[in-house]
Amino acid sequence: MITLSSTFRISFRALRVNKMRSALTMLGIVIGVGAVIAMLSVGTGASRKIAEQISSMGSNLIMILSGATTAGGVRMGSGTQPTLTMADVEAIKKECPAVEEAAPVLNGVAQIVHGNQNWSTGVIGTTPGMLIVRDWPLLYGRPFSQQDIKSAAKVCLIGQTVVDNLFGGADPSGKIIRIKKVPFVVAGVLASKGQSPTGQDQDDVIYVPVTTAQKKLFGTIFPGMVRIIMVKAKGAGELSSAEKQITDLLRQRHRIGPKQENDFTVRNLTQMMQTAEQSSRIMTILLGAIASVSLVVGGIGIMNIMLVSVTERTREIGIRMAVGAKTWDIRFQFIIEALTLSLTGGAVGILAGVSGSSILTQLAGWPTIISTYSILLAFGFSGLVGIFFGFYPAYKASFLNPIEALRYE
Amino acid sequence: MSLITATEISRTYHLGDIQLKALDDVSITIEKGEFVSIMGPSGSGKSTFMNVLGCLDKPTGGKYFLEDTDICSLGRDELAGIRNKKIGFVFQGFNLLPRTSAIENVELPMLYDSISSKERIERAREALKSLGLEGRENHHPNQLSGGQQQRVAIARALVNRAPLLLADEPTGNLDTKTSTEIMELFVKLNTESKITILLVTHENDIAAYSRRTIRFLDGRVISDEVKSRQ
Numbered sequence: 001m002i003t004l005s006s007t008f009r010i011s012f013r014a015l016r017v018n019k020m021r022s023a024l025t026m027l028g029i030v031i032g033v034g035a036v037i038a039m040l041s042v043g044t045g046a047s048r049k050i051a052e053q054i055s056s057m058g059s060n061l062i063m064i065l066s067g068a069t070t071a072g073g074v075r076m077g078s079g080t081q082p083t084l085t086m087a088d089v090e091a092i093k094k095e096c097p098a099v100e101e102a103a104p105v106l107n108g109v110a111q112i113v114h115g116n117q118n119w120s121t122g123v124i125g126t127t128p129g130m131l132i133v134r135d136w137p138l139l140y141g142r143p144f145s146q147q148d149i150k151s152a153a154k155v156c157l158i159g160q161t162v163v164d165n166l167f168g169g170a171d172p173s174g175k176i177i178r179i180k181k182v183p184f185v186v187a188g189v190l191a192s193k194g195q196s197p198t199g200q201d202q203d204d205v206i207y208v209p210v211t212t213a214q215k216k217l218f219g220t221i222f223p224g225m226v227r228i229i230m231v232k233a234k235g236a237g238e239l240s241s242a243e244k245q246i247t248d249l250l251r252q253r254h255r256i257g258p259k260q261e262n263d264f265t266v267r268n269l270t271q272m273m274q275t276a277e278q279s280s281r282i283m284t285i286l287l288g289a290i291a292s293v294s295l296v297v298g299g300i301g302i303m304n305i306m307l308v309s310v311t312e313r314t315r316e317i318g319i320r321m322a323v324g325a326k327t328w329d330i331r332f333q334f335i336i337e338a339l340t341l342s343l344t345g346g347a348v349g350i351l352a353g354v355s356g357s358s359i360l361t362q363l364a365g366w367p368t369i370i371s372t373y374s375i376l377l378a379f380g381f382s383g384l385v386g387i388f389f390g391f392y393p394a395y396k397a398s399f400l401n402p403i404e405a406l407r408y409e
Numbered sequence: 410m411s412l413i414t415a416t417e418i419s420r421t422y423h424l425g426d427i428q429l430k431a432l433d434d435v436s437i438t439i440e441k442g443e444f445v446s447i448m449g450p451s452g453s454g455k456s457t458f459m460n461v462l463g464c465l466d467k468p469t470g471g472k473y474f475l476e477d478t479d480i481c482s483l484g485r486d487e488l489a490g491i492r493n494k495k496i497g498f499v500f501q502g503f504n505l506l507p508r509t510s511a512i513e514n515v516e517l518p519m520l521y522d523s524i525s526s527k528e529r530i531e532r533a534r535e536a537l538k539s540l541g542l543e544g545r546e547n548h549h550p551n552q553l554s555g556g557q558q559q560r561v562a563i564a565r566a567l568v569n570r571a572p573l574l575l576a577d578e579p580t581g582n583l584d585t586k587t588s589t590e591i592m593e594l595f596v597k598l599n600t601e602s603k604i605t606i607l608l609v610t611h612e613n614d615i616a617a618y619s620r621r622t623i624r625f626l627d628g629r630v631i632s633d634e635v636k637s638r639q
Contacts, residue, residue, distance in 0.1 A: 006526075013508070320521075322492060323498070324490065402465045403460050
């Protein structure tokens, strides 16, 4: 039996003789492996980004919108008819066992002024529970308290984008800003969350106590009304039971008969986003599958060249058989040759894939993530391709008739 | 015990409906240390007989014993093992691997016999030296003359210490002077190293170097004469 090192030497020598041919054959595998790695990195990057955005929204999130108005037969959108109240928020918190926390949203857009800077942003009246619902830590300062809510204190928490635009990055805690000309003390700064899954800047926001918003900013003819209630369920498994409990509770509280429509809408945000994440994962698999087709095509290229090589070297095979090469000696020689082609191609392909995905990131701005798993997958797959497509030519070579092979011109 | 005992060997080829009897009941015994030439016109079956004796082909009928091994009962890989250890081949066209140095060509049979690389190089170097090719170890076949190439091939045939050397028209591609050198080399190997040599040739001058001549015609042995050497 021939040793492995001798087999490798024979294979390297044979590949060196036809440098151009070997390089072109490898190119097929280089492209295949490179494409698999680059495509998987694009897909993984996209789903990681979506996952990050989902977790930035807060986990296990349910949103309740107040109902739609109907004026003269024309139905307006959700939230136009204020049907949700502060009392609903308290009731959801107390009576729905699957709910961890609930917070109201009473929002509007306002002009904010600090010194000689001004900025227009969304102002949200809410309760301290909001920070729990959204999993939103503070960068500086303190959250507002129940006391602030009761006394309708003029304090606010501001997002990073607002800080950047009004203060240029310095810690603004304790400074005074004017919202709609009403002076507010900055109690704290919200940590940066970046874009939401829908592309909005989540940091462009100001939180004020809901009572203050009702009384000082967005005076409403329906006191105690809120537009949206944000709810955090106790766990991912309890999202749908929370949804059901909230619906039942609100129908009861709003005295909606069995055949009447809800005057509110419950949306399970997390579930929506998880669907988006799942579809991006499917996209990753699809991209990888398409790219691996090119790897298979590369493998067919190897098989083609190996068949040519076996024919060209018929006499060599005959000589080896005459001096005592056995079936597997010949087979190993050609399989190792195919494997050398595919693994060298695979190694170069890893480099191509890694640099390809970093070029994609730089030129197209796509988030890409190269996982060790995808490299191992592509490299292992290229090895399998080499063995699979090398086997038939090797098998053919090993069954040549030595007499005919020796006579081959 | 004889080295080669071939009894009623036949080899039939099927070409469509036609049956071609390349060998027809050939029985030959060859002792250790003999130098035999095999003669006959083209198509007489001498090459087929050499292929059978060389374990490259299996007879369709009859029995062939090499030493005490029943060759007909062996499989493909076992035959390869016999070729590796018991038989050395020398061909008309040399059949060296191109783009491969002389020493690596000589190492070839040992590659398939699990011999360490140190011993391989040592034995190959020695074999080349004994055939007067010292200093040519790293030459490729295309850098060597015909006679030198054939001597590399002989070194390859001898390097695994095979008791039987089969030469198929070894001087067919060589000029007269080189042919004489090669034949004298065979005589020396036969007398000094006691290697059994079977030689296929067309030429009477070449056959004259051997001590026994077997003539083939139409797949049969027509004469088998031993002559005394002067």
